[in-house]
Amino acid sequence: MAGHVFVVSEWLPKATHEEVLWMHFKKLMALTLENENGCVRAHATRQITHPGSPGKSKYTIVLLQEYINVEAFELHCAADYVTECFKKYVENKDTGIVADWSCRLFSEE
Numbered sequence: 001m002a003g004h005v006f007v008v009s010e011w012l013p014k015a016t017h018e019e020v021l022w023m024h025f026k027k028l029m030a031l032t033l034e035n036e037n038g039c040v041r042a043h044a045t046r047q048i049t050h051p052g053s054p055g056k057s058k059y060t061i062v063l064l065q066e067y068i069n070v071e072a073f074e075l076h077c078a079a080d081y082v083t084e085c086f087k088k089y090v091e092n093k094d095t096g097i098v099a100d101w102s103c104r105l106f107s108e109e
Contacts, residue, residue, distance in 0.1 A: 003069045004040070009103040010059035017097035022046070022061060024089060029063065031081045038072025041065060059102070073105065 013021040022044065029042040043064045047057060067073040076082060090098045 004108065005067045005070050005073050006106040006108075007063070007065040007067070007073060007103065008106065009063040009065075010057065010101060011061040011063070011098060012059050012100040013061065014097050014099045018060060021089065021097050024085060025061060025063060028081065028085055029065075032065070032076060032079075035079070035081075036072065036076055038068045038075060039065065040068060058100070070105070 011021065011025070025044040029044045032039050032042040041064065045062045045064060047060050047062065049056075065073075065076075067076065088095050090096055090101065
């Protein structure tokens with residue numbers, strides 16, 4: 001897995017918008033896997049509680065992705081379906097349904 005990039009993006013939906021954001025991200029991850037050869041994994045996940053893991057994040061949806069290299073991740077970021085989703089649901093003050101978000105990249109190197 002030399003060169004692979006692991007992406008953790010965390011999302012806090014605006015009040016009453018969690019299900020809508022969840023559905024959009026499920027679709028976005030499916031499109032990513034279907035269309036991007038450089039994507040190894042793409043999962044939309046939700047935070048769950050467990051007695052052995054008492055921590056809690058304000059972010060309720062986490063996208064977990066793996067790409068063959070940073071260039072493949074950059075192609076993902078430039079894909080029409082990603083940029084359109086970001087513009088509509090994150091940046092646009094009228095249609096935005098995201099209250100806060102964070103994205104971090106990791107490597108095994």
